[in-house]
Amino acid sequence: MKQLVILSGKGGTGKTSVAAALAHLASKEMSVVLVDADVDAANLELVLEPTRVEEHVFMGGQLAVIDPKQCQSCGSCYKVCRFDAVIPSDDHEPYRIDPLACEGCLSCIYQCPDGSIRSEEQQAGLWFRSDTRFGPLFHAHLFAGQENSGKLVTMVKQQGRLLALDEGRELLLVDGPPGIGCPVISASAGADLALLVAEPTVSGVHDLERALATVRHFRVPALVCINKADLNRTHTEGIQAFCAAEGIEVVGSLPYDGVVTEAMVCGQPVTAYQPQGPMTAALREMWTRIRHRLGHGG
Numbered sequence: 021m022k023q024l025v026i027l028s029g030k031g032g033t034g035k036t037s038v039a040a041a042l043a044h045l046a047s048k049e050m051s052v053v054l055v056d057a058d059v060d061a062a063n064l065e066l067v068l069e070p071t072r073v074e075e076h077v078f079m080g081g082q083l084a085v086i087d088p089k090q091c092q093s094c095g096s097c098y099k100v101c102r103f104d105a106v107i108p109s110d111d112h113e114p115y116r117i118d119p120l121a122c123e124g125c126l127s128c129i130y131q132c133p134d135g136s137i138r139s140e141e142q143q144a145g146l147w148f149r150s151d152t153r154f155g156p157l158f159h160a161h162l163f164a165g166q167e168n169s170g171k172l173v174t175m176v177k178q179q180g181r182l183l184a185l186d187e188g189r190e191l192l193l194v195d196g197p198p199g200i201g202c203p204v205i206s207a208s209a210g211a212d213l214a215l216l217v218a219e220p221t222v223s224g225v226h227d228l229e230r231a232l233a234t235v236r237h238f239r240v241p242a243l244v245c246i247n248k249a250d251l252n253r254t255h256t257e258g259i260q261a262f263c264a265a266e267g268i269e270v271v272g273s274l275p276y277d278g279v280v281t282e283a284m285v286c287g288q289p290v291t292a293y294q295p296q297g298p299m300t301a302a303l304r305e306m307w308t309r310i311r312h313r314l315g316h317g318g
Contacts, residue, residue: 029227039195040289047154055142056159057207070150080144082124088114090136170202219256220255249273270304
């Protein structure tokens with residue numbers, strides 16, 4: 021089994037559209053498991069029309085809870101909290117914890133002289149297994165204001181990997197999160213190849229450089245795709261020059277094409293929506309190069 025993760029230095033570069041198209045093209049030639057690792061804003065399912073078959077609770081970090089029967093309203097927890105999560109009350113009523121403000125540091129538990137504060141694991145989101153016409157999809161929903169998205173990415177990806185191994189599938193295709201933070205590191209772990217989607221903008225080279233530095237740190241080989249490459253030739257040439265200097269292959273230069281938006285509105289990858297268009301031709305050529313780099317030449 022090979023693992024391909026699709027990343028970008030920032031959001032909005034067309035990463036998910038590329039991932040959906042590659043899922044469609046790859047599924048014609050090999051068995052695929054799909055993972056949407058952008059748990060903070062998962063949207064791969066919008067163009068894959070999945071049928072949900074499993075739903076699981078994701079438990080995140082710790083949350084402090086005050087027992088009102090034991091609380092003596094001494095104010096020790098209020099003084100030690102650095103996140104303004106302890107809500108004091110008048111007339112010696114029990115103190116309370118604001119669950120949205122609590123960061124789970126648990127300093128209040130150690131400070132409380134009455135032992136009236138305990139920690140509870142809180143539900144931070146949900147993760148799902150769905151069926152699509154291109155293969156099983158693992159995806160998740162992180163609740164608003166919750167953290168530990170790196171932990172959730174790891175869980176979702178691990179579920180996809182285990183299924184791929186159990187069923188002898190050939191490719192684990194991961195639509196990764198944008199940026200360079202912990203979720204990106206979790207999505208990249210163990211990958212055989214990373215496809216970095218860049219766009220020809222003022223910050224295009226800078227965003228690509230950040231993403232490339234991240235995957236290189238974890239020794240993941242990288243390829244580059246320039247999306248909307250014909251919108252600004254100067255910036256496109258800047259990205260190409262950067263890749264040449266870094267020894268990174270540009271495997272695809274995708275044109276700007278309004279049909280991508282039409283396909284998304286219809287809930288389809290562009291390669292399925294318009295099989296003979298220029299965008300599909302460019303994506304098909306890019307997939308051929310990626311497939312060879314993964315060791316699936318033919």
